[in-house]
Amino acid sequence: MSNASVSNDHLSSYLKQIRERVGExxxxxxxxxxxxxxxxxxxxxxxxxxxxxxxxxxxxxxxxxxxxxxxxxxxxxxxxxxxxxxxxxxxxxxxxxxxxxxxxxxxxxxxxxxxxxxxxxxxxxxxxxxxxxxxxxxxxxxxxxxxxxxxxxxxxxxxxxxxxxxxxxxxxxxxxxxxxYPAAKDEEEILRRNLKLGVQKKDGGAVARTEFDLVTDDAVGTPEDLVAAMEATHDIHVSEVFLKHVVDIVERTRKHPDLELGCSPRAGIALLKASRARALIHGRDYAISEDLFALAEDVILHRIRLSYEALADGKTPQQILQQILEESIS
Incomplete structure (x- = not known):
């Protein structure tokens, strides 16, 4: 097994452990x-x-x-x-x-x-x-x-x-x-865990424990692992097709008749960076369209503003963005 493969496996394990620790x-x-x-x-x-x-x-x-x-x-x-x-x-x-x-x-x-x-x-x-x-x-x-x-x-x-x-x-x-708000199943689990927290005794007294008392100082990995993961993010491959796709989506926000404010170039940079990181988290060394569409709302919605006419017609930013994404892949 190559060193690069070992490194990628280690980073994937490191990121997975972080998510599992938070999930606890x-x-x-x-x-x-x-x-x-x-x-x-x-x-x-x-x-x-x-x-x-x-x-x-x-x-x-x-x-x-x-x-x-x-x-x-x-x-x-x-x-x-x-x-x-x-x-x-x-x-x-x-x-x-x-x-x-x-x-x-x-x-x-x-x-x-x-x-x-x-x-x-x-x-x-x-x-x-x-x-x-x-x-x-x-x-x-x-x-x-x-x-x-x-x-x-x-x-x-x-x-x-x-x-x-x-x-x-x-x-x-x-x-x-x-x-x-959490789904009903998740909220049930939240309540079950809360029931098991119990009481913390301290200095001759006691206080009901909260979820914050479960947080430990035991870190997952080392600071060097985080640096390595950041470096690996910059090595994720982004194809020319993917890049042009990002530019097309950003440009459509500037020309859409229902938007009075479109995205700046910073939005395109954010889409590329975030897609690279998401690819690494999901164990890939290249970005795919799934990354782009999964992140589009979080990157774009707070950067666009509807016109007064669109607001009066009852349109929403989510609807406009969905239309732009559908047009960009057609």
Missing amino acids: IVVGQDVVVERTLISLLTSGHLLLEGMPGLAKTLLVNTISKAIHLDFRRVQFTIDLLPSDILGTEILDEKSGGFRTHHGPIFTNLLLADEINRAAPKVQGALLEAMQERKVTLGNQTMSLPTPFLVIATQNPIEQSGTFELPEAQLDRFMLCHRLG
Whole structure:
């Protein structure tokens, strides 16, 4: 057996173990786990949209521990300031100078919880750091840790107290995945597992255990395995036909009569990168059309906007995208 074959088998086993580890704690979120791994392997940020209580924080926490990454969580609120995320300079009374206090953004995996509840100025500060992977505090410009990934969650914009993210900021998220409620079978399993959690005794007292108590610090593989997986993602073959197919889909979003805003070139780059990562996760060394169609919604829907006429006619972005995909393969 060749070294390349051994390496590919090892990476496939490594990625499978991560998904299995998460599955031991989080039920019925296989697609979200896959999207998170895609984001990690391609250094692209992920936006999760859905109602509270769908285990988004638990999922990200579990993945960070499984891959041995530093994890921080910031709860976005209306009174949050940019310095609460980025950090600030603090006057040191002893020395008379300033010292730098790093904010929670200096981590590998940042969960920006309910990002659309913060004021636009705070959203902009975070998204600028996401794009440049650097933070400027005072006269110092500091690079963020590597890898650095933001997983942001947002509530549906119909909820009160939310600010809709502008198109330019949404475009910086490589993927936007929409979470739904679990299927009845999965929800039954969630309840069964919860019944078995029991009580944790500590310091002479006790507290009911939660799913977070099941998360362990035992990592799957090593940091070198993650680096190898990221390198292998860039070796996944993308054919000229596949590339032209991506360009065709992106171009159709710009010309469709029901869309007033189409995709930027960043969407095509995201489709290619994400398709490569999905191919690796599924044990292939080449991207296929299945990867493209599986990822199209998560890559494209948050980058397009319907015209007022299309909205008045009751059309949805999902319908328009499905039409574009069908036309591109006909």
